Amino acid sequence: MLSLLLLLAAQEPAAPAWADHPALAPQVLRADLHFLASDELKGRRTGEMGARVAGEWIRNRFQRAGLQPLGDSWYQEFPAEPVHLDAEGTYLMVGEKRLDAGYDFLPHPTSPRGTVSGEAVFVGWGIEAPEYGYNDFEGIDLEGKIAVLFRWEPGAGDGEHAWRGRRMLPQSTLAEKVEACVERGAIAVLAATPPDPLQKPRANGAPFWPAHSQMWQMLQGPAITAMMPADELAATNFTAEDAVGQIFTIMQNSSPLGAEVPVGYLSPRAMRALLRKIGMESQEWIDANADSMSPNSFELPVDGMTVSVKTQPVDVVGRNYIGMLPGSDPELAQEYVVIGAHYDHVGFNEAGEIWNGADDNGSGTISLLAMMDAVAALPADQRPKRSLIFVAFSGEELGLIGSYQFLAGGFVDTSQIVGMVNMDMVGRAVESSVYVVGTQSAEGLADLVQAQGNGAGLRLRFDNEEFFDRSDQVGFYYSGIPIVFFNTDEHEDYHKPGDTADKILYEDMARICSVALGTIRALADRAERLPFVDAYDRLQPVYGQAAQLMIPFPVEWVDRLDY
Template sequence: MFRSALLFLLCTGVLSTNAQISETELKEHVYFLADDSLEGRLTGSKGEEIAYKYISNRFSEAGLSYYPSSESYLHNFKFRAGKKFGGENLLLINGRKIVLDEDYYPLVYSGDGIAVGRAAYLNHGLEKDYEGSQVEGQIAIIESALPKDIDPHTDEWQKASLRKRLELAEENGALAVIVINTMENERDPEKNYEMNIYPVGIPVVFLKDHAIQEEEIRKKPKVELATEMIQIYKSGNNVIGFIDNPSDKMVVIGAHYDHLGWGIEGSRYRGEDPMIHNGADDNASGVALLLDLIQEVKNKPLDYDYCFIAFSGEELGLYGSKSLFDESFLDTSIINYMLNMDMVGRLDYDERDLAVNGVGTSEVWIKQLEKSNTPDLKLTTKESGQGPSDHAPFYFNNIPVLHFFTGTHEDYHHPDDDAHKLNYPGMVEIGELILNLIEELDKKEKLKFIKTNDESSGAVPRFTVTLGVMPDYMFGGKGMRIDGVTKDKVASVAGLQKGDIVTRLGNQKVVDMMTYMEGLSQFRIGDSTKLQYERDGKTKEVEITFK
């Protein structure tokens, strides 16, 4: 974490606007946005407000116009921000009151409603568990975990998520479901109220193991149950500025400015006390580059219109970028292409690898990138236009996209992602590449969109255990190279280090991320296996136990 004295810049407007990408200005932007006082820039928070005011002021200083038909730089959008208990939650078992939150809690899947009846224990709640059982008009009790003898590679495993089993109970006429956990080494289901999950049509609660005896479960106790979960809505703001040259074609240049606040879902921090996640690389780096590109684009004799967007809501699920299309805010017919800068601040000083995703979305990308590249950058390209960042909604609206990315690292989604760790000269080089690309494409015809054969369209293996490592997504060799190791997790205990390349998990040969996930899907908590990896060109093997 980091604290600086830059808040006064918000009001004084003393940042310079040289007609070039400036390392000094990049630092100023990042140090402001990644300051502790913004508390991680969580969408809907005071920190987000400070950030969007700062970005709006920079847009104004640069002379950007409002987007056509807008009355400010801000585009407000609403989003579902989770759930909370309502006042109508009750659970009685054989007349005994069970205490909310202490003894039981509604699951995030729960619908609202009232159910009164006898309870029927249905083991794991699989299809076979309903054979010969009459649950219609009763309350189903099922285990949260699956039986250990189910092969993770079978259709039964793939179709037996907790949600699917809850839907099966509803289809069989259950009035409600009580989920329990009596299996050894299995975690209780988490509340996850911040997740935006569409509920099933019946009440669903989790009953903690100390609140009821197993013999009572099997004696069909009388249950009175009521659930009420209230949806919480909040709002966020995209910041949108416009250069009107004018033209009938427009280029969108974007970067998200929100981050994880004090550590929401997705944080890799495992400490007991909450900590501010400043998100210097993710994604103050992209916003800094966006702000510095504006003046240079504005000063060049370009023909197209240029739309600069600082997105919010990215970390929560691309809410800000999606809203632009859900509301038909942007005229997609005139958008030529979209460039997205997400995590561009950690260019490796030695390897100089810059990932560029989406090169398959137009036939011109590879040629133009090679022509626009600077002498010292090594480009690692991927064709897919999909991905968990703000270029994806543009791709799904048939717009050619590129995503610039310097790779993950051990500080990703962690409180240690701070401003002093960024490679600012590297950011300048990336900016020069992007400016060259913009200038090259400005005089050309509108790009033709190509739908890519997305590698993510296949089924992703389901797994419930992890090694506790950060994969190196820039790695192009065989295996899964480790980019960071979480203290006290499986890999750390086994002695694995950053740079090790995992080549086998048990019987699964690991050649890429997909086979790595397939390997993980074979194991559960408590299982042991052998792991092979390469270090300094030598193959090593270690015994690991998943926990």
């Protein structure tokens, strides 16, 4: 092990001695956190004034450090509660026939809103797989047209098929299919579940839209209080309504497409009606495709299509604050390391109790700002080679909304993000111990972090992945990005008013910042990016495998939003 670390150290460029940097000094961290976790900010609940004040303070810090906004604004606004469809404004027109949102048509929850019209083209599975000599797009013009396709892939579920059969190809995800269509000029994408008597005949997506969800209806009654008693919810400043909202925001944001065009689902019945216009049954096309493994895409003989997606206004709006520090290498600067921390907490109640959230996650937010100040103070030619994107997420406590919205926002091509480092609850390191979660997401990542931690006075623990799904790094993993998550574990004040700034261990917090910043620098300066590894077996699922979501009930395979 020692020889391997020495080899890694020899390969990596020398990094500054961050441990002694004044921006990471414990007294600086203490002063900043005493403001962010003060009573005046009222617990920084997403959508409330305290969170807005905190966000604007963070924006000012970004500007003062010399960061650049990504786009025209320093912040990204997003709905921070369950989104409801506008029934009148959401529909599919096939020629003169209107399909309202419901049984035969539903938009993907992360679809862009808007209305587009064009000719329709059936593109089979919507897959290009050079490794199998297969391309559904060959000879097809999608420019300015609406792409219609089947979910899954050829031979899905057939263990004997030449394609992997049970283990799905990366190109089979809906995000990959949408991107492939958009690259070829498509203005909307519609996906249908192949016919199967064992699967639901309606359009996919119903569980995720309140007006069409049996789960939503069930949770409006006593079921939610049976699962989560009112006194337990009140202890964390949540109500039953809040809990239902959290469940559905998690569900709606669980599979961000990052799409630029409207995306929706068709029922098998609606797809069958389209294919019958050329005298073909859905199963007939699927069987012929499976036998020949030859693509068969074509324009659909319909008098145009219109896809319209509209949602109702929301009352609660969150804000992510985003700033970029350009890299020093002209070529590598087009790639990014994302550094994230959520600044929201759970607010205050009518009795005047305040959940200040000093550790959760004032500590992570202050760490992000301290690391930003340290690296931004370097001369431009001594900064990391790749660009750094600093994101202060909102909506984490409501279901990781902010991080998923960032990924869906299209600020940068996610394939250009080489790593994501998340700071969440790093202020109470018992016996100087800190969990380092997610390092199996890239080969050599754990060794890279350990090399930064040598001599730091911390006990880095790579043996606990309990919080893998519970903070803002998880969406990046699902996007195929290596992740590192620093966390010092829960404690007796977790989500309680007792989580105050006077209980933070600032010396250890400074050490954690030093290790995290060394990790960020190492990721940003490597000549070659660390390749992502799906070591947690979350991507390319086995056909028929239900989605893994942090909600108290399963979502069936057919209802997965990532396909």
